[in-house]
Amino acid sequence: MGLVFDIQHYAIHDGPGIRTIVFLKGCPLDCPWCHNPESKSPKIEFMWWSDKCIGCKACIMACPNDAIIFNPGLKINEAKCNYCEKCINECYSEALMIVGKDMTVNEVMNEIEKDIPFYEESGGGVTFSGGEPLLQPVFLNNLLKECKNHKIHTAIETCGYANPETILTIKENVDLFLYDIKFMNGKLHETYTGVSNKLILRNLKLLRDKNVIIRVPLIPGVNDDFEQMEILGDFVFNLGFKEVHILPYHKAGIEKLKRLNISKTPFHITKTLSEELINKIEELLVKYNLKVKIGG
Numbered sequence: 001m002g003l004v005f006d007i008q009h010y011a012i013h014d015g016p017g018i019r020t021i022v023f024l025k026g027c028p029l030d031c032p033w034c035h036n037p038e039s040k041s042p043k044i045e046f047m048w049w050s051d052k053c054i055g056c057k058a059c060i061m062a063c064p065n066d067a068i069i070f071n072p073g074l075k076i077n078e079a080k081c082n083y084c085e086k087c088i089n090e091c092y093s094e095a096l097m098i099v100g101k102d103m104t105v106n107e108v109m110n111e112i113e114k115d116i117p118f119y120e121e122s123g124g125g126v127t128f129s130g131g132e133p134l135l136q137p138v139f140l141n142n143l144l145k146e147c148k149n150h151k152i153h154t155a156i157e158t159c160g161y162a163n164p165e166t167i168l169t170i171k172e173n174v175d176l177f178l179y180d181i182k183f184m185n186g187k188l189h190e191t192y193t194g195v196s197n198k199l200i201l202r203n204l205k206l207l208r209d210k211n212v213i214i215r216v217p218l219i220p221g222v223n224d225d226f227e228q229m230e231i232l233g234d235f236v237f238n239l240g241f242k243e244v245h246i247l248p249y250h251k252a253g254i255e256k257l258k259r260l261n262i263s264k265t266p267f268h269i270t271k272t273l274s275e276e277l278i279n280k281i282e283e284l285l286v287k288y289n290l291k292v293k294i295g296g
């Protein structure tokens with residue numbers, strides 16, 4: 001069993017060809033710019049759209065456990081909720097959604113197997129993303145092994161913050177690592193993500209014999225300085241990796257945070273990413289013999 005929060009079919013990003021993306025819930029980092037904030041908690045959560053809600057209270061009437069209150073927005077008392085989804089099924093305006101579902105390996109594989117004909121035609125496969133897929137190592141490895149049994153190409157999108165034993169155990173079943181590096185500067189990494197980058201950089205060294213694409217979420221005013229990019233280019237080149245993807249920041253996470261009722265100060269970006277700056281960063285990384293792509 002593992003906690004999955006989404007399965008996307010026919011994706012054309014996060015790896016080659018047409019892919020199925022399986023999103024596992026839970027992440028050890030707490031990046032304020034995260035575009036999937038619903039992925040962070042390793043628990044089932046609710047999202048509520050105040051603008052879609054018509055105040056009919058059908059959800060309250062459907063709940064067998066009196067777990068829903070309006071005060072003034074909708075709130076779920078998690079201590080009373082058994083995640084039966086009756087409230088979701090009664091909400092015709094689709095204002096209420098549950099994020100996260102316990103699934104077995106077989107249930108996930110049934111979803112993946114639907115797309116096998118597309119993988120064969122396009123050179124695609126499955127990408128395990130999150131959250132952080134390595135946070136559920138046994139479930140992930142069982143899925144990877146099943147994919148390999150079906151001769152399916154596998155990729156994982158990871159922040160690299162995991163037990164090195166986990167990396168060594170799963171790596172033989174992974175064809176492509178999409179490995180995030182947010183900062184080379186340890187202090188900044190800790191300030192923004194809540195954890196040190198030492199383990200992340202050390203774990204990357206365990207993957208020298210694998211196909212790895214480094215991914216850098218480019219956050220304006222946060223990690224877009226040239227000095228840090230030079231250090232990154234040098235580090236990646238010396239490890240023998242050949243490709244870097246720059247992922248320019250987008251604001252998708254801000255609205256989702258509101259719907260999750262997370263009482264955090266929204267992340268304010270004061271700068272914009274100019275095309276000129278992105279091109280300069282690309283030029284700078286190309287000097288290290290790296291193939292650079294803008295976007296995932």
Ligand code: SF4
Binds near residue numbers: 054059092093096
């Ligand atoms: S059922 Fe949906 S629309 Fe009606 S009150 Fe509940 S959340 Fe709002």
Ligand code: SF4
Binds near residue numbers: 062083
């Ligand atoms: S999931 Fe079930 S128990 Fe939880 S709030 Fe909705 S109806 Fe109530």
